[in-house]
Amino acid sequence: MxxxxxxxxxxxxxxxxxxxxxxxxxxxxxxxxxxxxxxxxxxxxxxxxxxxxxxxxxxxxxxxxxxxxxxxxxxxxxxxxxxxxxxxxxxxxxxxxxxxxxxxxxxxxxxxxxxxxxxxxxxxxxxxxxxxxxxxxxxxxxxxxxxxxxxxxxxxxxxxxxxxxxxxxxxxxxxxxxxxxxxxxxxxxxxxxxxxxxxxxxxxxxxxxxxxxxxxxxxxxxxxxxxxxxxxxxxxxxxxxxxxxxxxxxxxxxxxxxxxxxxxSRLQVWLEHAAQGRGRLVLDAGAVRAIVRGTASLLPAGIVGVEGDFGPGEPVELVDEEGTVVARGIVAFDSSELPDMLGRSTRELRERLGDRFEREVVHRDDLALVAPVGREQGS
The missing domain is CATH 3.40.1160.10 (Acetylglutamate kinase-like)
Structure with a gap:
């Protein structure tokens, strides 16, 4: 062969x-x-x-x-x-x-x-x-x-x-x-x-x-x-x-x-196979679809819940509303900051909280799907 x-x-x-x-x-x-x-x-x-x-x-x-x-x-x-x-x-x-x-x-x-x-x-x-x-x-x-x-x-x-x-x-x-x-x-x-x-x-x-x-x-x-x-x-x-x-x-x-x-990349491999999430971000159905299709970063508007205690730069799990893990990523904000951001557009957050909030919660380059769609992840 x-x-x-x-x-x-x-x-x-x-x-x-x-x-x-x-x-x-x-x-x-x-x-x-x-x-x-x-x-x-x-x-x-x-x-x-x-x-x-x-x-x-x-x-x-x-x-x-x-x-x-x-x-x-x-x-x-x-x-x-x-x-x-x-x-x-x-x-x-x-x-x-x-x-x-x-x-x-x-x-x-x-x-x-x-x-x-x-x-x-x-x-x-x-x-x-x-x-x-x-x-x-x-x-x-x-x-x-x-x-x-x-x-x-x-x-x-x-x-x-x-x-x-x-x-x-x-x-x-x-x-x-x-x-x-x-x-x-x-x-x-x-x-x-x-x-x-x-x-x-x-x-x-x-x-x-x-x-x-x-x-x-x-x-x-x-x-x-x-x-x-x-x-x-x-x-x-x-x-x-x-x-x-x-x-x-x-x-x-x-x-x-x-x-x-x-x-x-090494970062994506680490996120998918080795990283231990310090917390969880619960996503609505639209955000899950965007993440799974690989077309977008995670924005505050798509997050409906925050679990755990973590800081910026730490790995978190991205889960759907049923609790199924769909991805892991490096979060850009502290867990204490996120509750006031949920469901809001980045433009609204910039006007309300300042320029540094006009950005992704998890950038696409800092995110990895846990498993391909339709296949369970091997342990």
Whole structure:
């Protein structure tokens, strides 16, 4: 497939590898598998392609040294295993990439690092400097400290957010199955799906189940990750780690997820996929239509309610009168100022309150739809 050849000359790729691909059956780190992965990535790096690696395996790698059998239901045990395992994992990656004279930089993230715009920008700068200095950023969720309410949910979702953050040319998801199938791979008669134009077309495909005994994901989270990436203009390859070299060479392996939208700005991507609204603006039907059609900024005349406590420059959710979120945006006014502005034209506000009120509440350039019309947003 010609479009896969884009990977041959890609400037920047995000690669995600799952726990099942890096750990043995007893939960210890499979150093041979890790070395094989690194050798393939280093070979691609020598062609000039920048690589960002999102890796699972920290918790699994820490189970053996702590003599834990399988994932514990006690959160503190998993955090302790992650603390031990992260050191083992990054040390092994450092040695493996070091054989190819490639330095690595560890980046541990929590969702708090992406929902706050300041931290999001700081993370972007860190990635850019590491890549500029020839390093391979190695990314994992900060499992040693993260609490349930701050989790990404799985490194598949984290990988999609990182791909958007670094403006990757493609996202490659490597796992223990060679492709997405039209049913459970173990069921006789099921077939691999070579190309997916839209996640919507998979509605009838039976996809369920968790990942390996030492992982937290599964095919569901990988499809959610693919949805997030492709809706930001980033193609996705899903295949097994045994196909790493073939996938990086643009060969027809695994499943190729085509982008469903054009590239969005970092701000729009952050608003759609990562930002946490500090409040809500309730819109009338006319304002909702204008926002969804992408034709207008949000003016005071279209707002019927204000919820929450926020200041200018903070993200807010734009909802219809039923409470359904249709967009997120950067608000230009304090929540205390808006109630006196509701339903009024900008001209009327200028005459009544002054020149600075003759402007948009949320400018079109500072706004992103949460999901395309007619399709639910992937989590």
């Amino acid at each position: 010609r479009e896969r050849l884009e990977l041959v000359d890609a400037a920047r790729l995000v690669v995600k590898v799952g726990s099942s691909s890096l750990t043995a059956s007893d939960g210890t780190l499979d150093e041979e598998a890790l070395d094989a992965l690194v050798d393939a990535l280093a070979e691609k790096r020598r062609t000039g392609t920048e690589i960002v690696l999102v890796t699972s395996g920290a918790v699994a790698a820490g189970l053996g040294p702590l003599r834990l059998v399988g994932r514990s239901r006690i959160v503190a045990d998993s955090q302790a295993a992650a603390s031990v395992g992260m050191g083992l994992l990054i040390a092994r990656y450092t040695a493996a990439f070091g054989r190819h004279e490639l330095p690595v930089g560890q980046i541990l993230l929590t969702s708090e690092d992406t929902v706050r715009r300041g931290r999001y920008r700081n993370a972007a700068r860190t990635f850019e400097r590491l890549l500029a200095h020839g390093a391979v950023p190695i990314v994992n969720e900060n499992d040693a400290l993260v609490t349930a309410e701050l989790r990404f949910g799985d490194n598949d979702r984290l990988a999609a957010l990182v791909a958007q953050l670094v403006r990757a040319d493609a996202l490659l998801l490597f796992t223990d199955v060679d492709a997405l199938y039209d049913g459970p791979p173990s069921r006789p008669g099921t077939k691999p799906i070579s190309v997916v134009d839209s996640i919507d077309e998979l509605e009838g495909v039976e996809v369920s189940g968790r990942g390996s005994a030492f992982g937290t994901g599964g095919m569901v989270t990988k499809l959610q990750s693919a949805d997030m990436a492709t809706s930001s203009g980033i193609p996705v390859v899903l295949t097994s780690t045994s196909n790493v070299r073939a996938a990086l060479a643009g060969e027809d392996v695994g499943t190729w997820f085509r982008p469903t939208r054009k590239r969005a």
